[in-house]
Amino acid sequence: MKPDVQQVNAALRQLAEEYAEGQLSAATYRERRRELVCAVAGQALPQLEDGEATHPGLPPVSVESPVAAEAEPVMPVAEQATPVRSYRAVTILVLALAMAGAAGLLWFVFRK
Amino acid sequence: MSTWRYCALTDTGVRRKHNEDAIMAMPATGLWAVADGMGGHEAGDLASGMIVEALSALPRPDNFSLFVDAVEQALQDVNSRIRAHADQAFEGRMMGSTVVALLLAEGYGACVWAGDSRLYRWRDQQLEQLSRDHSQVQRLLDAGVISEEEADSHPNANVITRAVGGAVQLVVDVAMLDVLPGDRFLLCSDGLYNELDRNALALGLQQPDVETAAQNLLQAALQAGARDNVSVIVVEAAHEA
Numbered sequence: 001m002k003p004d005v006q007q008v009n010a011a012l013r014q015l016a017e018e019y020a021e022g023q024l025s026a027a028t029y030r031e032r033r034r035e036l037v038c039a040v041a042g043q044a045l046p047q048l049e050d051g052e053a054t055h056p057g058l059p060p061v062s063v064e065s066p067v068a069a070e071a072e073p074v075m076p077v078a079e080q081a082t083p084v085r086s087y088r089a090v091t092i093l094v095l096a097l098a099m100a101g102a103a104g105l106l107w108f109v110f111r112k
Numbered sequence: 113m114s115t116w117r118y119c120a121l122t123d124t125g126v127r128r129k130h131n132e133d134a135i136m137a138m139p140a141t142g143l144w145a146v147a148d149g150m151g152g153h154e155a156g157d158l159a160s161g162m163i164v165e166a167l168s169a170l171p172r173p174d175n176f177s178l179f180v181d182a183v184e185q186a187l188q189d190v191n192s193r194i195r196a197h198a199d200q201a202f203e204g205r206m207m208g209s210t211v212v213a214l215l216l217a218e219g220y221g222a223c224v225w226a227g228d229s230r231l232y233r234w235r236d237q238q239l240e241q242l243s244r245d246h247s248q249v250q251r252l253l254d255a256g257v258i259s260e261e262e263a264d265s266h267p268n269a270n271v272i273t274r275a276v277g278g279a280v281q282l283v284v285d286v287a288m289l290d291v292l293p294g295d296r297f298l299l300c301s302d303g304l305y306n307e308l309d310r311n312a313l314a315l316g317l318q319q320p321d322v323e324t325a326a327q328n329l330l331q332a333a334l335q336a337g338a339r340d341n342v343s344v345i346v347v348e349a350a351h352e353a
Contacts, residue, residue, distance in 0.1 A: 012287060030181055046175040
């Protein structure tokens with residue numbers, strides 16, 4: 001049974017007001033609006049590619065949703081030492097000590 | 113298979129030198145729109161032109177809700193472009209446009225709008241306004257502060273609260289509608305309904321075909337003085353054979 005169009009329009013108006021006041025993200029607003037529009041149109045909700053591309057174990061993340069994008073904090077990777085970086089640091093340290101030793105030896109031999 | 117008859121007309125009017133309105137009709141897509149530009153010559157007409165250009169390029173998705181999304185997204189993109197252009201070319205001076213779009217499918221449709229351009233439906237000899245103006249006067253009307261008669265002659269009747277290009281974030285309104293064979297829809301700019309009252313609009317829409325209806329409405333507005341640009345689109349859902 002199709003819903004009453006006037007009731008749907010009242011819901012659409014309310015939804016738009018909540019979105020305009022910042023109570024809803026763009027993604028949530030569009031998702032709820034699609035449900036109302038599809039109810040009047042008698043169509044199934046569209047399967048969006050964004051959702052399909054997401055890992056099945058994770059909720060869909062829309063590129064239109066800044067809230068969703070901000071939900072997962074970005075880790076400060078610069079402060080995390082990876083094994084590759086550790087080996088490189090040790091190598092540089094050894095080279096620096098070797099060069100300092102060679103320079104000291106040369107100074108000792110040629111100082112007079 | 114849906115069949116639509118339509119007639120789309122726009123005119124500079126009697127007092128204005130330039131037409132800042134723009135109209136579009138895409139019957140194959142099921143999309144019609146009127147845009148009423150603001151900001152003066154080379155600003156208002158550019159803004160309304162950007163809207164109809166963007167909407168004209170839209171494809172028609174199978175799912176109607178995605179069609180609504182696409183129209184909204186196109187208008188939001190134009191909103192950003194208008195604001196960027198106003199900053200660059202007009203030192204931030206106001207540049208924008210109202211818009212009302214009619215999206216039709218078999219048995220139903222949608223109205224998407226921002227500002228005070230309007231959509232009416234003519235059914236069973238009754239005229240019904242399907243869009244609600246984004247205007248100060250409409251707010252007063254909704255709050256019960258003024259009556260409909262007072263609204264028509266209110267000094268702030270032309271002050272709108274929403275437009276494409278009017279704010280960083282554009283929120284369009286969407287209303288769904290059912291469509292019966294024989295329904296007629298009128299999309300128009302304020303240049304029409306500010307000159308013609310509801311009875312005159314109804315009289316114009318009663319004509320036997322959409323061409324006569326649109327031409328009669330436009331001529332009536334011009335005869336009434338047409339202080340603003342006038343745009344009229346009449347769309348009819350064809351009777352089933």
